[in-house]
Amino acid sequence: MMIREPLIFEISEKGKRAFFLPEIDVPVKKEILQNLPLRSGIKGFPEVSEVEIVRHFTRLSRTNYCIDEGFYPLGSCTMKYNPKINEKVASILGFTASHPCAPSDLVQGNLEILKTAEELLAEITGMDAYTLQPSAGAQGELLGMMLIRSCLEERGNPRKIVLIPDSAHGTNPSSAHICGYRVQEIKSNELGTIDADDLAQHMTEDVAALMITNPNTLGVFEADIKKIAEIVHSKGGFIYMDGANLNALIGVCRPGDMDVDVIHLNLHKTFSTPHGGGGPGAGPVGVKRELEPYLPVPVVVKRENQYIFDFDRPKSIGRVHSFFGNFLVIVKALSYIFSLGPIGLKEVAEVAVLNSNYVRKSLEDDYHLKYTTPTYHECVFSDKFQREFGVQNIDIAKRLIDYGIHPPTMSFPLIVQGALMTEPTETESKRDIDMFIDAMKQIAKEAKENPEVVKSAPHTSYVRRLDETTAAREPILRWNENKKIEEEV
Numbered sequence: 001m002m003i004r005e006p007l008i009f010e011i012s013e014k015g016k017r018a019f020f021l022p023e024i025d026v027p028v029k030k031e032i033l034q035n036l037p038l039r040s041g042i043k044g045f046p047e048v049s050e051v052e053i054v055r056h057f058t059r060l061s062r063t064n065y066c067i068d069e070g071f072y073p074l075g076s077c078t079m080k081y082n083p084k085i086n087e088k089v090a091s092i093l094g095f096t097a098s099h100p101c102a103p104s105d106l107v108q109g110n111l112e113i114l115k116t117a118e119e120l121l122a123e124i125t126g127m128d129a130y131t132l133q134p135s136a137g138a139q140g141e142l143l144g145m146m147l148i149r150s151c152l153e154e155r156g157n158p159r160k161i162v163l164i165p166d167s168a169h170g171t172n173p174s175s176a177h178i179c180g181y182r183v184q185e186i187k188s189n190e191l192g193t194i195d196a197d198d199l200a201q202h203m204t205e206d207v208a209a210l211m212i213t214n215p216n217t218l219g220v221f222e223a224d225i226k227k228i229a230e231i232v233h234s235k236g237g238f239i240y241m242d243g244a245n246l247n248a249l250i251g252v253c254r255p256g257d258m259d260v261d262v263i264h265l266n267l268h269k270t271f272s273t274p275h276g277g278g279g280p281g282a283g284p285v286g287v288k289r290e291l292e293p294y295l296p297v298p299v300v301v302k303r304e305n306q307y308i309f310d311f312d313r314p315k316s317i318g319r320v321h322s323f324f325g326n327f328l329v330i331v332k333a334l335s336y337i338f339s340l341g342p343i344g345l346k347e348v349a350e351v352a353v354l355n356s357n358y359v360r361k362s363l364e365d366d367y368h369l370k371y372t373t374p375t376y377h378e379c380v381f382s383d384k385f386q387r388e389f390g391v392q393n394i395d396i397a398k399r400l401i402d403y404g405i406h407p408p409t410m411s412f413p414l415i416v417q418g419a420l421m422t423e424p425t426e427t428e429s430k431r432d433i434d435m436f437i438d439a440m441k442q443i444a445k446e447a448k449e450n451p452e453v454v455k456s457a458p459h460t461s462y463v464r465r466l467d468e469t470t471a472a473r474e475p476i477l478r479w480n481e482n483k484k485i486e487e488e489v
């Protein structure tokens, strides 16, 4: 039984301090501070002892789940383990202490890192040029669409529509919309992929681009990608690939070779930056030659053996981030790439795909699979078998918490009702994956024999089941003296 950790305000007692300094024994010169904006106190500021502070925050830190603690099969998120060596490299003083305003001749090493990262990402993905500025996948998508729009505008017509399959990640339609395009949905066929004939019917000269996630959110590879690209290109449109989950393909094949024109990557998924806590991340965007002139300024270039910032790019869409993006995330990505090397990177994809298929095959008798196509980095089960007993995906997800495992992504993609989208990632050992499989099998059994225990889960967690809408939309984050926090959440 867990005891609710009080708010630090609730354990506050007047006069308590973390430490006390000895009485001052020299004359006090108050006038030195006279014109400074000092406050005399903060209303309601908690007063606690040092041990109370330490224990309060230590206990709170242990109520959270993290990748260093266990398996985290959140689909489309690549919650993999990130080697600590990359953190170590990124924390070298030369990186952390270099000032973003430093003139380029004082930070030649940093600029070389940016340039090298751009070149290696281009090599890995088969693209011609990269910008490292965007700080997330979604920002990369918006930037990619802006590049397409600029190029089409220069050709004389920015066009109106962006085609997006119904299996796409939810950020894709948002990005296209924010960039001023109308989104038209392309239906998946029974394999869970784009139907080339359906696409051909939608593809007109009003269409600016097709945004495609490959492998898509079902974990299925769009095997017809070349044909799809041909259809879109033949009408003057662009192929935007969402490459957030590059761990499915890395080292094995290259989006650029599939005739993709623009791609974003999520360094915080594939390239060793822990994520899920709100950042920082990086969503670099790679392009083919035709779109290169529109990339954000400044661009790092090498002239006469010196790296410099090139601002002289008349067609550039401008900046999308202050300075050069999230520099330390890029350092970690480079460290990751160098420490694995080409063979290691290929192994990433091979093991990611192997692990996902192992999960899919091991659970296919216990959980319904709407699409039985072999998957890449993730697979999507549904609660169809369990619904017979009144148990839904949310119940299964919550019950997993009792088994000490983070739930998979739920109710996404929308084309699978009651979805449980599972991505084991390449970093999990067989033992940990088997533990997950055993837990899922056990829950399937419970759903049949004792559905109530699943429906009322979690039983062992710090808080029981929350009203998720209220928890997300009206979280109580601030102490309010007039409104005591409810005793039990």
Ligand SMILES: *Cc1c(COP(=O)(O)O)cnc(C)c1O
Residues within 6 Å of the ligand: 076, 077, 135, 136, 137, 138, 139, 169, 171, 213, 242, 244, 245, 266, 281, 283
């Ligand atoms: C995670 C993800 C995104 C969004 O990336 P953010 O960095 O969270 O903005 C986009 N597309 C796919 C396929 C993803 O998995």
